[in-house]
Amino acid sequence: xxxxxxxxxxxxxxxxxxxxxxxxxxxxxxxxxxxxxxxxxxxxxxxxxxxxxxxxxxxxxxxxxxxxxxxxxxxxxxxxxxxxxxxxxxxxxxxxxxxxxxxxxxxxxxxxxxxxxxxxxxxxxxxxxxxxxxxxxxxxxxxxxxxxxxxxxxxxxxxxxxxxxxxxxxxxxxxxxxxxxxxxxxxxxxxxxxxxxxxxxxxxxxxxxxxxxxxxxxxxxxxxxxxxxxxxxxxxxxxx
Ligand SMILES: NC(=O)c1ccc[n+]([C@@H]2O[C@H](COP(=O)([O-])OP(=O)(O)OC[C@H]3O[C@@H](n4cnc5c(N)ncnc54)[C@H](O)[C@@H]3O)[C@@H](O)[C@H]2O)c1
Numbered sequence: 001x002x003x004x005x006x007x008x009x010x011x012x013x014x015x016x017x018x019x020x021x022x023x024x025x026x027x028x029x030x031x032x033x034x035x036x037x038x039x040x041x042x043x044x045x046x047x048x049x050x051x052x053x054x055x056x057x058x059x060x061x062x063x064x065x066x067x068x069x070x071x072x073x074x075x076x077x078x079x080x081x082x083x084x085x086x087x088x089x090x091x092x093x094x095x096x097x098x099x100x101x102x103x104x105x106x107x108x109x110x111x112x113x114x115x116x117x118x119x120x121x122x123x124x125x126x127x128x129x130x131x132x133x134x135x136x137x138x139x140x141x142x143x144x145x146x147x148x149x150x151x152x153x154x155x156x157x158x159x160x161x162x163x164x165x166x167x168x169x170x171x172x173x174x175x176x177x178x179x180x181x182x183x184x185x186x187x188x189x190x191x192x193x194x195x196x197x198x199x200x201x202x203x204x205x206x207x208x209x210x211x212x213x214x215x216x217x218x219x220x221x222x223x224x225x226x227x228x229x230x231x232x233x234x235x236x237x238x239x240x
Contacts, residue, residue: 007070017075022034069116074146080095114157121157123166130232155228172233174206201236211233
């Protein structure tokens with residue numbers, strides 16, 4: 001019961017990774033506060049991560065209903081495919097708004113609650129925050145920003161007493177909705193999947209539970225001395 005007594009807010013909790021993390025937090029004895037866009041029913045709070053006003057409302061509601069927060073997982077995110085020439089500016093701005101503004105606002109508005117008894121923030125970056133692809137201009141920009149934002153938050157949080165830790169996770173392709181969306185318009189799914197795993201030494205996609213395992217480790221007390229770290233979960237991809 002590694003999450004016993006811990007209250008953790010998760011964005012993008014209707015998604016593959018956010019959902020798996022929420023489930024594992026509860027299996028480990030914690031309370032997962034699920035948030036996602038209003039269209040997704042069954043969440044604890046409707047939260048568009050790009051809206052500062054939404055964040056203020058949710059932080060206030062958590063303060064009223066739970067009094068404290070022990071963890072935050074910024075998992076809401078969107079993928080976008082496009083080169084610097086082919087992608088339009090509107091798509092770039094949307095990607096940056098969800099992936100970067102959303103993570104920034106999450107760290108900002110959860111911090112007053114997290115610092116009450118110390119806490120841990122886990123930000124979903126990507127291998128695309130560590131290495132680039134020719135057709136991932138805005139996604140690379142956004143996930144690179146999440147990587148260094150996490151380190152700044154970690155350095156600030158380390159000065160607090162009790163401290164608030166912050167780390168970024170960097171998965172390669174994870175089985176689920178985001179990958180399915182990328183495969184939606186390809187001619188041969190098998191050939192595309194093969195291409196997508198060609199550079200992965202372990203030769204497969206990650207499973208959502210494997211990403212959730214790492215998140216729960218980073219949220220829990222076992223990782224008390226880990227902050228400001230960027231942790232690939234990529235089957236060896238970035239070892240090349
Ligand atoms: N799936 C992968 O292969 C993969 C790999 C590396 C990193 N990631 C990152 O992990 C995170 C989670 O990915 P996933 O696989 O669960 O994706 P997903 O598409 O299954 O889920 C993403 C969730 O984010 C929500 N969301 C989108 N815009 C939002 C907004 N403005 N406000 C609030 N919620 C919003 C969606 O409704 C969805 O439920 C993302 O940040 C993604 O970039 C995913």
